[in-house]
Amino acid sequence: MNGRKERDHERELADLLRAALAGDERAYAAFLARVAGLVRAYVRGRISHGxxxxxxxxxEVLLAIHLKRHTWLPEAPVLPWVYAIARFKLIDAFRRRGRRAEIDVDDIAETIPQPEVETVSxxxxxxxxxxxxxxxxxxVAAISVEGQSVEEAARRLKMTETAVRVALHxxxxxxARRFGSD
Structure with missing residues (x-):
């Protein structure tokens, strides 16, 4: 039963992303909303300390998915692609804060992507x-492009952390709205 649910979930997300890539803004919004929940659970499950x-x-993962959505192959499973992006962004976050990320390879083996040739210009x-x-x-530039933390961006931009989070969101x-119809 669990395997069937996973396959149905995978199929549903892949169908939504295919429709989004074809220009369906509602499908893109639904895809991002569902993926956000999955990524949130994935990330929270791997952060055990402050x-x-x-x-x-x-x-950061949602922005990367948005910017890299053209790299997903429509015939390939979408969840390994999403989780690979999430894993890399999580590792980046730990690196920026001087922490060491340890992830059990068995947990992510199926999410390791093929080498990517394209980059975001x-x-x-x-x-x-x-x-x-x-x-x-x-x-957005301070956090998602330059890699600053919310705290660093707030200090540099002379904003509260709450205001930075709201502006980022x-x-x-x-x-996502602007490029959802690409």
Missing amino acids: GVEPEDVVQ ARDIGRALDGLAPGQRSV RGLAAI
Whole structure:
């Protein structure tokens, strides 16, 4: 039963992402909402100590999924692709904070992707940031591009951490809306 549920869940997410890649904005919103829950559970299950904010990692994963959605192969399973991105973003978060991430290889063996040739260009990042309000642009760039923590970005931008989180969330949502019809 559990295996069947997983296959159905995989199929549903893959169908949503295929529709999103074909221009269906509602499918893209539904895909991101479902994936956010999965990624949130994945990240929280792997952070056993302070220093890394799970929600910051979730937002970084969602931005990476948005920017890299064109790299997913429609005939390939979507969950290993999503979890690979989540794993790399989680490791990046630990590295930024000087922590060592230890992940059991058996937990992630099926999520290890093929080597990726494409990268996000500065032009793609600039294009994603162009449509944002100046405050959102500064926050998204500081956290998602430059790799700062919410605390560091708040200090540098002279904002509260709450304001930074709100601006990040709204900025990422605006990017998702803007590019959802690509």
